[in-house]
Amino acid sequence: MTAKKIYIRSFGCQMNEYDSNRIVDLMTGGCGYEKTATPEDADLIVFNTCSIRDKAQQKVYSELGRIRHLKEENPGLRIAVGGCVASQEGRAIIERAPFVDVVFGPQTLHRLPSLLDQCAHCRRSQVDVSFPGIAKFDYLPRPHVDGAAAFVSIMEGCSKFCTYCVVPYTRGQELSRPVSDVIREIKELADQGVCEITLLGQNVNAYRGTLPDGEEIDFAMLLELISALDGIERIRFMTSHPSEFTPRLIDAFRRLPKLVSHVHLPVQSGSNRILELMKRGYTAERFEEIVRGLRQARPGICITSDFIVGFPGETEEDFEQTMEMVERVGFDASFSFVYSPRPGTPAASMKDDTPQSVKLERLQRLQKANDARAAAISEAMVGTRQRVLVTGMSRKGGGMLAARTDNNRVVNFKGNLDLLGRMVEVLVTEVRVHTLAGELAGKPAGA
Numbered sequence: 001m002t003a004k005k006i007y008i009r010s011f012g013c014q015m016n017e018y019d020s021n022r023i024v025d026l027m028t029g030g031c032g033y034e035k036t037a038t039p040e041d042a043d044l045i046v047f048n049t050c051s052i053r054d055k056a057q058q059k060v061y062s063e064l065g066r067i068r069h070l071k072e073e074n075p076g077l078r079i080a081v082g083g084c085v086a087s088q089e090g091r092a093i094i095e096r097a098p099f100v101d102v103v104f105g106p107q108t109l110h111r112l113p114s115l116l117d118q119c120a121h122c123r124r125s126q127v128d129v130s131f132p133g134i135a136k137f138d139y140l141p142r143p144h145v146d147g148a149a150a151f152v153s154i155m156e157g158c159s160k161f162c163t164y165c166v167v168p169y170t171r172g173q174e175l176s177r178p179v180s181d182v183i184r185e186i187k188e189l190a191d192q193g194v195c196e197i198t199l200l201g202q203n204v205n206a207y208r209g210t211l212p213d214g215e216e217i218d219f220a221m222l223l224e225l226i227s228a229l230d231g232i233e234r235i236r237f238m239t240s241h242p243s244e245f246t247p248r249l250i251d252a253f254r255r256l257p258k259l260v261s262h263v264h265l266p267v268q269s270g271s272n273r274i275l276e277l278m279k280r281g282y283t284a285e286r287f288e289e290i291v292r293g294l295r296q297a298r299p300g301i302c303i304t305s306d307f308i309v310g311f312p313g314e315t316e317e318d319f320e321q322t323m324e325m326v327e328r329v330g331f332d333a334s335f336s337f338v339y340s341p342r343p344g345t346p347a348a349s350m351k352d353d354t355p356q357s358v359k360l361e362r363l364q365r366l367q368k369a370n371d372a373r374a375a376a377i378s379e380a381m382v383g384t385r386q387r388v389l390v391t392g393m394s395r396k397g398g399g400m401l402a403a404r405t406d407n408n409r410v411v412n413f414k415g416n417l418d419l420l421g422r423m424v425e426v427l428v429t430e431v432r433v434h435t436l437a438g439e440l441a442g443k444p445a446g447a
């Protein structure tokens with residue numbers, strides 16, 4: 001019997017990317033599916049949607065419109081919509097697109113197989129966008145590993161309720177996985193040859209857990225436990241929140257060499273007035289104090305960030321304060337977005353009289369400043385030795401390998417295939433358009 005085929009399309013952020021991989025693992029693991037890259041030959045099409053910005057709902061409905069004919073041609077085809085748009089829209093998706101079979105949320109993705117069964121059994125579309133805690137982790141197969149790096153989700157949801165953001169509504173409140181589960185999963189990954197892990201969570205540093213002796217631990221202490229595991233050589237995490245960036249977490253960068261010299265720390269704005277309207281829970285001064293602390297603890301650490309421009313009521317002066325902070329901090333490659341009103345959030349009903357053209361012009365100025373700084377950081381890396389994880393062959397071919405630096409840059413260099421999945425040292429020799437070029441400077445022990 002030939003396997004049924006699943007086609008999955010992921011919209012949006014890294015959390016969604018991770019969830020999509022788990023959905024594929026789930027369906028290919030116990031449910032007999034295999035992955036396909038084209039919707040035309042799929043038996044199951046899954047859209048894993050994101051609603052953080054843009055006209056997400058419309059985009060999903062128009063994408064659904066484009067695959068509708070496939071269902072007409074093949075009535076056996078199943079179509080499922082998951083993620084944050086599904087969570088927000090719920091049954092409305094079935095009402096607008098009755099050919100959709102299953103609607104599931106970020107917290108019910110483990111129920112996809114049973115929802116599909118119920119749909120086949122009752123011949124009716126199924127909707128489950130509830131928040132059953134973090135039960136999904138108990139049902140998902142062990143994480144799928146790609147090479148030497150893996151993602152590990154350690155907490156879900158967000159309870160911060162920034163006034164512009166839908167996440168607390170679509171993904172539910174902050175919930176941490178038990179420490180023992182996290183450690184077991186990472187040990188299993190290390191046994192499979194994984195040496196770099198990225199700890200994921202909407203607010204990863206809001207992590208709270210309990211040790212077997214009842215002691216409560218925070219994110220910094222979890223990092224310490226993970227750092228002690230054999231085989232794990234490099235630890236990343238994202239996304240962290242400034243208001244939970246404790247002195248102990250800053251100190252972790254002094255004490256734990258396995259932590260990469262990179263932190264993604266969204267600031268959103270450099271104006272205290274706007275930060276307060278956003279309900280971010282910190283001031284520009286406090287943010288810069290964290291950055292200073294990090295740079296003391298780990299000289300040369302790269303800080304990347306997210307910015308929102310054109311928040312309701314943002315004046316030229318507010319924006320100038322963001323630009324001044326950008327100059328002072330010197331962020332590495334960062335993301336900036338024009339504010340996008342999200343239905344149901346407090347900011348969506350705030351007065352917003354800045355013309356879109358002004359917002360776009362601000363966005364360009366900010367991006368230009370951040371890009372220039374990122375380019376300067378790349379230039380400054382020439383002549384330095386970097387510890388990198390060899391992730392694969394270079395796209396350019398020619399026997400070149402590709403590796404990733406702490407601050408997420410790809411370095412191409414000549415080396416043997418036996419270095420794949422290993423940490424090595426390279427000397428950076430040149431900046432190319434999107435990558436760096438280098439030479440092998442040190443092999444791992446035993447290679």
Ligand code: 5AD
Binds near residue numbers: 052166306307339
């Ligand atoms: N409009 C624009 N950007 C947003 N983000 C979150 N919500 C919005 C919104 N309504 C951005 C923030 C966040 C990143 C993941 O997306 O910068 O850090």
Ligand code: SF4
Binds near residue numbers: 158159165
């Ligand atoms: Fe959204 Fe704010 Fe939570 Fe980040 S911290 S997910 S921006 S509500």
